[in-house]
Amino acid sequence: MAFKRLSDEQLVELVEAAIFVSEKPLSKRGLQETVLQDFNISAKRLTQTIDSLVEHYSTRGVQLVEVASGYRFQAGPSLAEPLSKLWPEKAVKYSRATIETLALIAYRQPITRGEIEQVRGVAVSSNIMKSLLEREWITVVGQKDVPGKPALYATTKQFLDYFSLSGLEQLPNLPEQQDVKLEQILSDPSVREPS
Amino acid sequence: MSNSAPLAFLHGEAVLEKPEDLYIPPDALKVILESFEGPLDLLLYLIKRHKLDILQLPIHSITKQYVSYVELMKDLQLELAGEYLVMAALLAQIKSRMLLPTHEELEEEADPRAELVKRLQEYEQFKTAAETLKAQPHVGKDFFIANAEYIDTALDEEKLPDLSLKELVLAFGNVMARVKTLAHHQISSEVLSTRERMSRILRHLSENNGPCAFVTLFDFAEGRQGVVVTFIAMLELIKEQLVTFTQITPQSEIYLSLKLQE
Numbered sequence: 001m002a003f004k005r006l007s008d009e010q011l012v013e014l015v016e017a018a019i020f021v022s023e024k025p026l027s028k029r030g031l032q033e034t035v036l037q038d039f040n041i042s043a044k045r046l047t048q049t050i051d052s053l054v055e056h057y058s059t060r061g062v063q064l065v066e067v068a069s070g071y072r073f074q075a076g077p078s079l080a081e082p083l084s085k086l087w088p089e090k091a092v093k094y095s096r097a098t099i100e101t102l103a104l105i106a107y108r109q110p111i112t113r114g115e116i117e118q119v120r121g122v123a124v125s126s127n128i129m130k131s132l133l134e135r136e137w138i139t140v141v142g143q144k145d146v147p148g149k150p151a152l153y154a155t156t157k158q159f160l161d162y163f164s165l166s167g168l169e170q171l172p173n174l175p176e177q178q179d180v181k182l183e184q185i186l187s188d189p190s191v192r193e194p195s
Numbered sequence: 196m197s198n199s200a201p202l203a204f205l206h207g208e209a210v211l212e213k214p215e216d217l218y219i220p221p222d223a224l225k226v227i228l229e230s231f232e233g234p235l236d237l238l239l240y241l242i243k244r245h246k247l248d249i250l251q252l253p254i255h256s257i258t259k260q261y262v263s264y265v266e267l268m269k270d271l272q273l274e275l276a277g278e279y280l281v282m283a284a285l286l287a288q289i290k291s292r293m294l295l296p297t298h299e300e301l302e303e304e305a306d307p308r309a310e311l312v313k314r315l316q317e318y319e320q321f322k323t324a325a326e327t328l329k330a331q332p333h334v335g336k337d338f339f340i341a342n343a344e345y346i347d348t349a350l351d352e353e354k355l356p357d358l359s360l361k362e363l364v365l366a367f368g369n370v371m372a373r374v375k376t377l378a379h380h381q382i383s384s385e386v387l388s389t390r391e392r393m394s395r396i397l398r399h400l401s402e403n404n405g406p407c408a409f410v411t412l413f414d415f416a417e418g419r420q421g422v423v424v425t426f427i428a429m430l431e432l433i434k435e436q437l438v439t440f441t442q443i444t445p446q447s448e449i450y451l452s453l454k455l456q457e
Binding site: 017020021023062072073074075076077079080083084087094096097099100102103104106107119120121122123161162163164171172174175 | 230232233234235236276278282314317318319320321322323324325326327328329331332333334335336337338339340341342343344345
């Protein structure tokens with residue numbers, strides 16, 4: 001099977017157009033398997049092409065960025081304030097319970113619902129899990145091998161895309177726990193209250 | 196006695212100490228109480244409000260306050276999750292264990308508060324993490340996804356668009372409106388046969404050797420009744436699958452053509 005040829009300029013145009021018109025971020029693999037499937041484009045050449053586009057757009061209103069599920073064009077925070085006026089209605093706010101649940105899944109994944117409830121000290125409503133699943137921010141990745149086989153939840157690439165991150169390691173660090181010898185302090189008679 | 200300057204004067208009396216707590220109107224209190232995400236959250240709030248350290252959990256006073264808040268929530272008829280009562284029981288248990296004398300020789304005995312302190316610490320950690328996560332830049336607030344529209348102009352010419360019956364009826368309405376403006380006074384009405392009109396349309400189409408515009412098939416001189424009969428004849432022909440209607444784009448001219456016989 002003979003591959004068709006593409007000049008560097010044509011390749012740049014095609015990759016640029018594909019990422020722009022695609023509804024979801026496009027990965028290098030996604031590009032190779034769709035728009036580039038009839039062309040034999042080496043990984044190196046594709047990387048150079050994307051790099052040149054990133055460079056080209058670095059000084060424009062939209063930038064080409066890599067998020068978890070691939071490349072996408074987006075306008076950055078510097079224009080957020082005026083751009084937000086395009087959508088006057090306020091976005092729906094998630095409840096604290098939902099965000100706490102999401103945070104636990106993000107940092108402790110894979111995690112069961114019971115484990116989430118253990119930390120939060122309160123039952124997690126089915127609606128919270130449903131809304132996070134529907135938003136495709138979390139997904140069931142397996143079942144814990146304990147009685148009842150509870151589902152194990154993890155965050156998705158869409159979750160990372162939303163925060164414009166390319167990996168979980170880019171999440172802000174968990175706040176440090178006071179790493180004092182807990183038992184020591186507690187067994188210090190001076191902190192005991194007079195009974 | 197404190198010899199510092201009074202903070203304020205209230206009803207002529209010097210106020211020397213800062214008030215223990217600010218007055219919270221009952222409605223606002225309800226809002227505060229409703230906002231707790233469970234017993235751990237309430238406990239954390241109580242600890243923070245008194246600027247206490249989780250590690251030095253003063254079980255005696257915290258238990259007292261916790262129970263009074265839970266009572267308050269009951270009074271305000273807030274839906275009280277069972278977890279709140281479980282926590283109240285746990286606090287009471289810890290308190291009673293703290294009251295027992297400690298045996299010096301049993302040094303290994305763990306502090307009864309340890310488990311709860313650990314849970315509070317862990318919960319606080321994730322509460323903060325959730326706040327941080329919420330404040331993270333995200334799509335819709337800080338990032339806006341750029342998309343370009345893909346316009347497919349290479350319309351498949353082989354496949355003609357479908358026509359809905361509604362559009363056909365609307366077109367008929369237009370014809371009817373035109374008839375109205377050209378109406379003659381009818382003296383006598385002749386009997387119009389639908390079947391006869393059907394064959395007339397078929398003949399017209401085959402003579403024409405190709406699609407005919409919808410409106411050209413009507414004879415306006417026949418008046419309202421004639422036009423109606425023609426339209427019914429057309430519908431009959433569609434039903435019997437002898438003709439097809441096509442329309443290239445919405446609002447454009449509708450064409451009739453003979454359906455090719457197998």
